[in-house]
Amino acid sequence: MSIKTRLAIICTHPIQYYVPVFKQLAEVTELKVFYTAGKKISFDKGFRLNIQWDIPLLEGYDFQFLINNAKKHSTSRFFGTINPDATSIIRQFDPSHILIYGWAHYSHFKILNYFSGKVRILFRGDSTALRQQHPLKSLTKKIILKYIYSRVNHALYTGINNKYYFKNYGLKNNQLIFAPHAVDNGRFACTRATLQIREMLQIKNSEIVILFAGKFTAVKNPEMLLKAFAGLQLTNTHLLMVGDGPLAANLRSIYQHEKIHFLPFQNQSNMPAVYQSCDLFCMPSKSDSWGLAINEAMAAGKAILASDMVGCCADLVKPANGMIFQSNNISDLKQRLVKLTHSKAKLTQQGQSSKVIIQKWNFETQVKGILSALSI
CATH class of the missing domain: 3.40.50.2000 (Glycogen Phosphorylase B;)
Structure with missing residues (x-):
């Protein structure tokens, strides 16, 4: 009616x-x-x-x-x-x-x-x-x-x-x-990826990929994630940084590492493939009113790591599907990264929980x- x-x-x-x-x-x-x-x-x-x-x-x-x-x-x-x-x-x-x-x-x-x-x-x-x-x-x-x-x-x-x-x-x-x-949950859940990102970057399916996707700005805090990852030297784990912005060129020049990969801004039709390429999505923002990229990553069936200044965390990020760390605290971020990347099987399980939670x-x-x- x-x-x-x-x-x-x-x-x-x-x-x-x-x-x-x-x-x-x-x-x-x-x-x-x-x-x-x-x-x-x-x-x-x-x-x-x-x-x-x-x-x-x-x-x-x-x-x-x-x-x-x-x-x-x-x-x-x-x-x-x-x-x-x-x-x-x-x-x-x-x-x-x-x-x-x-x-x-x-x-x-x-x-x-x-x-x-x-x-x-x-x-x-x-x-x-x-x-x-x-x-x-x-x-x-x-x-x-x-x-x-x-x-x-x-x-x-x-x-x-x-x-x-x-x-x-x-x-x-x-x-x-x-x-x-x-977000369009069905579109991001689609596993028919048009971009074979892992193959392009020569990352094995058995390895873990942590993903940041967004604007390379101070408030989004991509540099802290890069610094934390570079300092941990995690085995069988890669960091994929996707996006652009005022910090992008400088960060690309500083963080040249065999397990750190940068891709430029990807349009909407490519983003499901970007999310599907990862195991863990990280949003390290100093401030974010909501964080719709977390909805997208959850719809794609991925585990989540986000700062406590991301607005959606109170609703979407639970122990079943990820972790929350203290904003701008690199030590806390490192601890959570170590715990979450300990097991790819556990990340897969958490990703499935994400998919269930986001359906509502x-x-x-x-x-x-x-x-x-x-x-x-």
Whole structure:
């Protein structure tokens, strides 16, 4: 049964983790997605690359790219999205509900403020309160965020840490609806790898591969993983570093080791093969609101090692499928690496547990959460 709503969705640009949700929602309700960053966004600041995703992101739902008058188009700067006609265009659509992805963009903040009290506002964000802040900064932030979230009818929380964050800034339990972060579990579970990575890198199937895949930035902390691995001299174990970013060139030149391998940024169609090539996925981030790469690695059936500053750890990383280490603590990271790489058979078992755990974190459950919010 279709829900009789007109849902306007506000998002900066097409994102591979959101589009499948838009498609499913479009099957049961009138929907239009308004992209605020404009058509020109392709440069990814973290990867330092112009990226065109090689999976379709503009099919199966109605959308419109709003004109962005910002001097510098950006999805990472508050004034990177300025859409003078946004409110009038959204009014013409005449929505019963508006779902806003993130408030830290000028246009999103303006839309939230304008339509609050006129249209029911749903909010989607994955921030956490894991990072410690100076007391004065924390107080200022609390005042601002309490005001912002007072304009919201319901927030769609991604997991435990995100729920706590919303409650900390004034939202009540009856305003919070679970809509888990998700990836295309089936696509990452596919074992028909198009890239024969182990063969290309001359790594035996009997050997263990630890994988880092992401942006080579300070906050993602790839250097600590490289330093820990280089200092351990683990037998029959390789480290595969996949991605790009401002630290990439320097790290490649420093860590030249027969068991450390670097691959450049891989597009979406290649990523299942990247995950399938490893036994253990490591996310050493100093800060990460969620860490969707962990969803992907778990869907691929891999064991997980992540820092305690990765938001999804409270929900997804258990003793059955991996370990958590103290962020930025290289000694703790080394200890966990030694324990986890002691047995390839154990890693395989933990990877199977990952696959079971992640099945509940899917697009269908996220859509149900959004539909639940629309029906209130």
